[in-house]
Amino acid sequence: MTHESMTTSGSAVDEEELQLLKEAALVYLDQTSQLPLIKQRCEEYIHNKENVSAGVFFFMLTVNPLQIEDPLNDVVLHNPKLAKKIFQQVCLTTIQCLSLLPGDIKSSQVIVNLKITHLPPFQSYHIHPLDLAACRFDSRYYQFNGIVISMTTPTEYSQVAKYRCPVSECVGATDNQYIRLHTAGAKETNTIRRDFHCVYCGSTLIEDVNCRVLGEKVVVEMIESTCFSPENQTCVARYNQSMSVFLRDTLMEDIQIGGSYTVIGMPVKQMTTNAKVSISFEANNIYKTQTPLFSSLAGEIPTSLSDLYRDRVCSPWSFSASLAYLFGADILPPGTFHKLKLIMLLSLVDSMDKTKDTEMADRLHIYVTGKDTLAIGRLLMYGASFVDRSIRHSAGLPLMATVNKDDHGTGACSIDGGSLLLAHEGICLLGDVARFKKDIIERLYHAMETRKLTIEIPKKYSDQSIQHLMMPVKCTVWAYGEKMANKSSVDVFAPLEPSKSSTSLLEECFSLTVSCSSSDRSKDDYAEQCLLHHTLRQAISDEDGDDQFQDAECLLDMQDLKQFLKHVSHIEVKLSVAAKRLIKGYFVASRRVRSSGVHGMPFPQAAVHTLSDLSKAHARLNMRQEVSEQDTVLAIMIYEEIVTERFGFSVLSVQPRPHFRDDNITAYIGPENDAYMQQFHMQLVRFCSSHAPDFDILEAEL
Known part of the structure; x- marks a missing residue:
């Protein structure tokens, strides 16, 4: 131990202070049950004779400075080199006293890395990219909260190298002298x-290449979480608010582009060969940023929503229908695009569900078709603003990912995330997909079908060990396009030729393909008139909002609805036996009926997952912890309308209803809608009983 290491107060550490620090470190390791871990690690080295022959032993100790008393916590926070030496000496003493490793173990053979778990919650311990670029930092630990926007492929580096003096009579020729x-x-x-010299005889040292220990590292580019909002374009924020973070070995696990992480590390400044300053941020620890869950729902729901819920609680469908009626009323008139608004609400609740934080989790992706793409695009943009992170794809951003040469001198390549990856656990709004080329649509289809993005590494960047990478796609995708050609015909059993067009691929990869055009032209004309009237009225209204132009339906505040959606998305729900029975019965019966005959009609294989997600989202929207049969009835109604629009006929005689007139609100929200849904429920049960062989058996077991 050298006496050059200084405490944060600036005074040298004497032997007495050093001994007290060692004792405090030993007490901390004992209190945190890490001494047995040191013994376990030594046993692993003994069983692996190759590691013992290398003569270098690694130990990872977890340290939380907030749980350590002064003055040791001050040393850990502000003098990392001294802290590392203190814990190294404690670890070495433990090994020697308990004879945990064979032979005479020297201090240079024991390598201790401290993994810092927490830093004090003060602004002085947070670092910003601009501070790093301006060299406004000390040689200590800092914390950074950010989102990964790019990362390099792994490259090797030397963790440990052992050297020997070539003069056999010299003291430097002994084993483990130079590490x-x-x-x-x-x-x-x-x-x-190759220019290291022996301190005893001055001879040039020779490396023992058999004892070199290699590790892997990656460089990730991160931007601050605060500048990653729906209003910001990531291509702009990247160059102003980004910083490069070096991750080594075990820290690389589970790091994903688009993920939000908290990094604890140390900034390092070095002079390069061309007399330039090189700044890097070496990560000591990295973990996924935890978003605080909302507390109990009671007392947290906005008054406007709780009042509406109490007024509609007698109906299992009226509350969600009322929310859809009020949703985006200042964007599109109430009643227009009603079915789309309801589906968007269900998709929003589903996308906010944190239990879907798995690679293979299904999501309610929406593809909207219709003639008025401008209105549809505005409504989707409005809906995407309700989530914490949404990416609006544009021509200036890649959709998947791009591979470029890394400019950090690592010899690897850099993978820059596109919109699908950057919208991690949020919504990726693709916009009008009609402008996409077919190869892009095919890649999009593959990514959404497998829920993974395959990134090919060009040979000029590859070391022959990595040819491609797989990255999970964890976002909900919304898109729109022109109305599809009507597939219905006079003969409902007319054959439909299988198509491999871009349109059919989009229909297959999205969970829900919503048509905003009605078979009744008068309803579309009415919707267009309402939209035109709404636009003109907003254009001529007073800036202060004259009362004569205010709609009672526009009283639902956007912030209240956003808070409500976040609350209900955290409700844990489970499918009831009745809901499972109805989903299974509808799926089996639909596949049998639609596939019967000479020319069978396909029925989506993913229907069960989509119906389950729709049912759960509707239950959450109505603040229910168990999915009722009524929730599933609505989900099947929505899905049957979508299938009818896609394939041209309904096995349940359902007619799609994208809009409704203001003079007939009760038929879509009130008692008339309840009667219609109850009638559909009975028809659905009869349909399942007739075509699903196990449906009646399941019903009898309830």
Whole structure:
């Protein structure tokens, strides 16, 4: 231990203070049950004779400075080098006293890395990209909260290198005399060189290449979480608010482009060969940023929503229908695009569900078709603003990912995330997909079908060990396009030729393909008139909002609805036995009926998952913890309308209803709608009983 290490107060550490610090470190390791872990690690080295022969032993100790008393916590926070040496000495003493490793173990053979779990919640411990670029930092730990927008492929680096003096009579020729370790921010040339000299005889040292220990590293580009909002374009924020973070070995696990992470690390400043300053941020620990869950629902729901819920609680469908009627009323008139608004609400609740934080989780993707793409696009943009993160894809951003040469001198390539990856756990609004080329649509189809994005690494960037990477796609995708050609015909059993067009691929990869055009032209004309009237009225209204132009339906505040949706999305729901029975019965019966005859009609294989997600989302929207049969009835109604629009006929005689007239609100929200849904429920049960063989058996078991 050298006396050059200084405490944060600036005074040198004497032997007495050093001994007290060691005792405090030993007490902390004992209190956190890490001493047995040191013993376990030594046993692993003994069983692996190859590691013992290398003569270098790694130990990872977890340290929470907030749980350590002064003055040791001050040393850990502000003098990392001294803290590392203190814990190294404690670890070495433990090994020697308990004889955990064979032979005479020297201090240089024991390599201790401290994994810092927490930093004090003060602004002085947070670093910003601009502070890093301006060299406004000390040589200590800082914390950074950000989102990964790009990462390099893994490259090897030397963790440990062992050197010997070539003169056999020299003291430097003894084993484990010269061991070089990688330090934070150091380059490969700092560890592996040919100009090291023996301190005893001055001879040039020779590396024992058989004892070199290799590791892997990646460089991730991160931007601050605060500047990643729906209003910001990531291509703009990247160059102003980004910083490069070096991750090594185990820290690379589970790091995904688009993910939000908290990094604890140390900034390092070095001079390069061309007399320039090189700034790097070496990560000590990285973990996924935890978003605080909302507390109990009671007392947290906005008054406007709770009043509406109490007024509609007698009906299992009226509350959600009323929300859809009020949703986006200042964007599109109430009643127009009603079915789309309801589906968007269900998709929003589903996308906010944190239990879907798995690679293979299904999501309610929406593809909207219709003639008025401008109105549809405005409504989708409005809906996407309700989530914490939404990406509006544009021509300036890649959709998937791009691969470029890494400019950090690592010899690897950099993978820059596109819109699908950057919309991690949020909504990716693709816009009008009619402008996409067919190859892009095919890649989109594959990514959404497998829920993974395949990134090919060009040979000029590849070291032959990595040819492609798989990255999970964890976002809900919304898109729109021109209305599809009507597939219905006079003969409902007329054959439909299978198509491999771009339109059919889009229909297959999206969970819900919603048509905003009605078979009754008068309803579309009425919707267009309402939209025109709504636009003109907003254009001529007073800035202060004259009362004569205010709609009672526009009283639902956007912030209240956003808070409500976040609350209900955290409700844990489960499918009831009755709901499962109805979903299974509808799925089996639909596949049998639609596939019968000479020319069978396909029925989506993913229908069960989509119906389950729709049912759960509707239950959450109505603040129910169990999916009722009525929730499933609505989900099947929505799905049957979508299938009818796609294939041209309904096995349940359902007619799609994208809009409704203001003079007939009760038929869509009130008692008339309840009567219609109850009648559909009975018809659905009869349909399942007739065509699903196990449906009646399941019903009898309830």
